[in-house]
Amino acid sequence: xxxxxxxxxxxxxxxxxxxxxxxxxxxxxxGLALLSQAANLLIFTLGRLIRGRPALIPSDxxxxxxxxxxxxPQALILTAIVIGFGVQAFAIILIKRAYQTxxxxxxxxxxxxxxxxxxxxxxxxxxxxxxxxxPVEATLxxxxx
Amino acid sequence: MGxxxxxxxxxPLLTAVAALLAWKRRxxxxxxxxxxxTGLLGAALWLLVVVWQNGTQTLQVGNWPAPFGITLVADLxxxxxxxxxxxxxxxxxxxSLGSMDPDREQFGYYPxxxxxxxxxxxxxxTGDLFNLYVWFEVMLIASFVLMTLxxxxxxxxxxxxxxxxxxMASALFLAGVGILYGVTGALNxxxxxxxxxxxxxxGLVTALALLFxxxxxxxxxxxxxxxxxxxxxxxxxxxxSALFSGLLTKVGVYALIRVFTLxxxxxxxxxxxLILVLAGLTMVTGVLGAVAQTEFRRLLSFHIxxxxxxxxMGLGLFTPVALAGTIxxxxxVILAKSALFLVSGIVYRLQGSYDLKKLGGLYRSQPVLxxxxxxxxxxxxxxxxxxxxxxxLSLIWAGLEAGQYGIVAVALGVGLLTLFSMMKIWDQxxxxxAMEDDSTKSSQSSSWALWxxxxxxxxxxxxxxxxxxxxxxxxxQAAEQLLGGR
Numbered sequence: 001x002x003x004x005x006x007x008x009x010x011x012x013x014x015x016x017x018x019x020x021x022x023x024x025x026x027x028x029x030x031g032l033a034l035l036s037q038a039a040n041l042l043i044f045t046l047g048r049l050i051r052g053r054p055a056l057i058p059s060d061x062x063x064x065x066x067x068x069x070x071x072x073p074q075a076l077i078l079t080a081i082v083i084g085f086g087v088q089a090f091a092i093i094l095i096k097r098a099y100q101t102x103x104x105x106x107x108x109x110x111x112x113x114x115x116x117x118x119x120x121x122x123x124x125x126x127x128x129x130x131x132x133x134x135p136v137e138a139t140l141x142x143x144x145x
Numbered sequence: 146m147g148x149x150x151x152x153x154x155x156x157p158l159l160t161a162v163a164a165l166l167a168w169k170r171r172x173x174x175x176x177x178x179x180x181x182x183t184g185l186l187g188a189a190l191w192l193l194v195v196v197w198q199n200g201t202q203t204l205q206v207g208n209w210p211a212p213f214g215i216t217l218v219a220d221l222x223x224x225x226x227x228x229x230x231x232x233x234x235x236x237x238x239x240x241s242l243g244s245m246d247p248d249r250e251q252f253g254y255y256p257x258x259x260x261x262x263x264x265x266x267x268x269x270x271t272g273d274l275f276n277l278y279v280w281f282e283v284m285l286i287a288s289f290v291l292m293t294l295x296x297x298x299x300x301x302x303x304x305x306x307x308x309x310x311x312x313m314a315s316a317l318f319l320a321g322v323g324i325l326y327g328v329t330g331a332l333n334x335x336x337x338x339x340x341x342x343x344x345x346x347x348g349l350v351t352a353l354a355l356l357f358x359x360x361x362x363x364x365x366x367x368x369x370x371x372x373x374x375x376x377x378x379x380x381x382x383x384x385x386s387a388l389f390s391g392l393l394t395k396v397g398v399y400a401l402i403r404v405f406t407l408x409x410x411x412x413x414x415x416x417x418x419l420i421l422v423l424a425g426l427t428m429v430t431g432v433l434g435a436v437a438q439t440e441f442r443r444l445l446s447f448h449i450x451x452x453x454x455x456x457x458m459g460l461g462l463f464t465p466v467a468l469a470g471t472i473x474x475x476x477x478v479i480l481a482k483s484a485l486f487l488v489s490g491i492v493y494r495l496q497g498s499y500d501l502k503k504l505g506g507l508y509r510s511q512p513v514l515x516x517x518x519x520x521x522x523x524x525x526x527x528x529x530x531x532x533x534x535x536x537x538l539s540l541i542w543a544g545l546e547a548g549q550y551g552i553v554a555v556a557l558g559v560g561l562l563t564l565f566s567m568m569k570i571w572d573q574x575x576x577x578x579a580m581e582d583d584s585t586k587s588s589q590s591s592s593w594a595l596w597x598x599x600x601x602x603x604x605x606x607x608x609x610x611x612x613x614x615x616x617x618x619x620x621x622q623a624a625e626q627l628l629g630g631r
Contacts, residue, residue: 020309028309035316042320046327073326076275080319083282087315090289091308097293098301110302114376 005045012038025095025105032091036084040077047073149195150204150217150270152188153227156181157234157263164256174255175242182238185262186231193224197619201626203272212336218272221623222472226269226399229479232605233391234262236483236598241384243594244490249294249382257294261287261388268396274322275332277400281318281364285311288393291385292377303377310373314363321356328353338407347411354409354416361404365397367457368427371450375434378449379442379499383490386442390449391483395475398456402471405460406627413463421461425552428454428559435566441489441499441574444566445482448525451559452478458552459540467543468624473617474536477609481521481533484602488518491595492574501570506579515575517603522571524606526564532609539617 012034019031050069057064099105160181164174196202196219204217219227238258245254264284271277289311293304326332328349329340344350359370366374374394378386401420409416431451438444456478459471489499491514496504508515524531527538537560544553609616 020313025305028305032309032312032316035313036319039316039319039323043323043326046323048327070330072332073323076323076326079275079279083279087282087286087289087312090286091312094289094293094301094304094308097296098305101296101298101301107305110305113299113303113306113380 001049002045005041005049009038009041009045012041023107025099025107028107029088029091029095033084033088036080036088040080040084043073043077043080148204149188149192150202150219153185153192153231153266153270154263156185156188157259157266161256161259161263164259165253168253171247171250174250178238178255178258179235179242181259182231182235182262185266186228186235189224189227189231189266192219193221193228196221196224212331212333215276216272216333216335217270218334219270220626221619222399222402222627223269225472225476225619225623226395227266229395229476230262230265230269230392233388233479233483234258236487236602237384237388237391239594240387240487240490240598241594243592244384244494245382246295252294254291254294257287257291258388261291261392265392265396269399272334273332274325274334274337278315278318278322281396281400282315284393284396285315288389291388292381294385295382297380299380303380306373307377310363310370314360317356317363318360321353321360324353324356334403334407341408341411350409351412351415354405354412355419357404357409358401358416358420361397361400362423363397364394365401365457366394366427366450366453367397368423368430368450368454371427371431371453374450375443375446378446379440383442383486383493387483387486387490390445390486391479394449394453395456395479398453398460398475401457402460402468402627406463406468417461417463419461420457421549421552424454424457424461425555426454427451427457428555432559432562432566436562436569438566439501439573441492441501441504441570442486443499444501444570445485445489448563448566449482451563452482452525454559455537455540455556458556459543461552462540462543462547462549464543464547465621465624465628466539466546468627469617469620470536470539470543472620472623473539473613476616476620477524477532477536477606480602480609481525481606484521484599484606485518485525487595487599487602488514488521491517491599494595501573503580504574505577506575508575510579515571517599518575519571520603521606522567523564524610526567527560528564530610532606532613535610535613535617539620 016031016034016038019027019034022028022031047070050067053068055064055068055071098110102110104110160177164177167173201218201220205211206215206217241254241258261284264280264287267280268277268284271280289304289308292307293300322332325337328344329337331337331340341350363370378389405416405420428451431447431449431454435444435447435451438447455474456471459467459474492504492507493499495507495511498504520531524533527533537556541553541556544556
């Protein structure tokens with residue numbers, strides 16, 4: 001079973017990293033999701049897979065007898081899943097807003113914050129509509145006028 | 146005294162809850178946020194005094210005994226970091242009163258600020274590795290929203306890089322924690338340190354150390370993992386930039402210091418030498434990036450990276466003096482860097498641009514602001530008698546003692562380039578005559594809320610230079626705690 005899981009984890013990491021290196025925003029988020037699942041499975045596998053031995057102390061004994069299934073990794077994974085859920089939900093909303101605002105889902109077109117300020121290679125900042133314009137800019141413009 | 150340890154986490158949490166409940170009442174949220182960060186700073190200072198007098202404080206959360214439950218630990222390093230978090234939190238909370246636009250305030254800026262501070266303080270105080278992951282995520286999700294709040298194009302583009310790389314770092318960190326648990330069966334850091342000594346697989350432990358180095362290295366913006374930082378830190382409002390630059394990368398450095406002084410000290414020859422090499426490369430690439438910039442905040446962002454190199458240098462040298470230098474440098478750089486970002490915000494308010502080419506004449510029109518810029522900038526460059534001089538001096542001293550002349554040469558050279566790039570800002574924004582048409586743009590409406598925290602932080606960087614002796618003694622003691630725990 002460990003062998004199978006090892007291959008699955010490796011596959012998930014490979015697929016996740018491959019997706020991260022694509023140019024599409026959607027694939028980027030899928031890649032992040034795959035990476036976090038790979039990490040969860042890794043914790044699960046490394047916590048040792050033991051079947052049918054719950055971590056409960058039998059009524060006639062004072063302490064746990066080896067081997068028992070360790071509940072800690074599962075608690076860790078549960079926490080990590082909840083966190084991952086929240087973070088991925090945020091990431092999905094982020095790419096939706098980025099797509100609406102920038103007008104593309106190609107990461108290569110999202111370099112305006114990376115190129116040097118004021119150089120000619122910077123794509124012109126054209127906002128699709130006034131709604132997305134910065135409130136700060138608007139205020140400053142109004143004050144200046 | 147254990148209850149004191151919870152306060153830096155509890156105060157921001159309760160404030161965030163209260164601010165969320167008062168969603169529509171902006172003035173209440175503004176007052177509350179200043180009040181609570183003042184409380185946070187007070188609690189942090191109290192904690193520092195207690196730790197200074199009585200030694201390391203611990204608290205077993207929920208009364209679960211040590212290796213099973215989550216432990217909160219405050220040694221001197223943690224206490225110093227929490228004080229800094231409180232200080233920057235307060236400065237940014239006050240600065241936000243004058244600089245944050247009503248729209249952002251309406252959509253939960255103040256609760257998010259508190260959640261971020263809670264995550265930062267939690268990360269500094271926890272003694273449990275998995276709990277550290279949780280605090281990192283608390284901090285990250287708050288920083289994600291703070292970075293995108295407002296939805297400007299640049300913010301969203303920057304945030305995509307920031308979010309992706311930080312989530313990847315978190316996944317690597319989580320995998321590292323999982324493997325470490327599989328190898329040792331422990332999560333409590335003190336317990337882990339003991340058990341790692343008994344692990345008879347040096348290769349595996351070193352591989353794990355590198356996994357943590359990469360995970361925290363991304364968060365700390367270490368070479369070559371820093372690309373998310375200059376792409377994103379200049380996009381949000383300047384109060385948020387100042388908060389991020391002051392605290393977030395430093396949490397990554399703090400985690401590196403913690404992990405590489407407590408857990409991974411089996412193969413110092415390899416791991417810490419690697420950190421030292423990366424520290425040198427981080428300094429050089431950061432400062433070279435800064436020299437090439439012509440945008441105020443982007444230049445400062447590259448400087449953050451360069452300063453991270455100095456912080457890592459002390460860790461890489463791994464002697465008590467070097468670690469003391471790192472801690473001293475941490476105090477200095479958090480204050481100076483945040484002050485510079487706050488100055489950039491005032492400059493923007495006055496002249497309507499961050500572009501150095503469009504700025505000018507500020508020395509003539511705003512001499513006080515020029516001085517406020519000059520002190521932290523020169524301090525960052527390491528001119529005596531400012532705090533940066535003593536911070537760099539102790540690191541270079543430690544490097545000479547350890548016989549690492551290469552890194553000393555790099556550190557000194559980078560200091561010169563830092564001075565050069567700071568003078569570039571000085572020359573362009575403050576010294577050169579104002580542009581002709583700029584007189585119409587300048588709005589003189591900058592309020593006391595912008596000036597007060599800037600003056601306070603800039604004043605502290607000067608003060609630190611004069612109080613270098615006591616502060617270095619404190620750093621020295623913190624460093625000895627870090628190394629003496631074993």
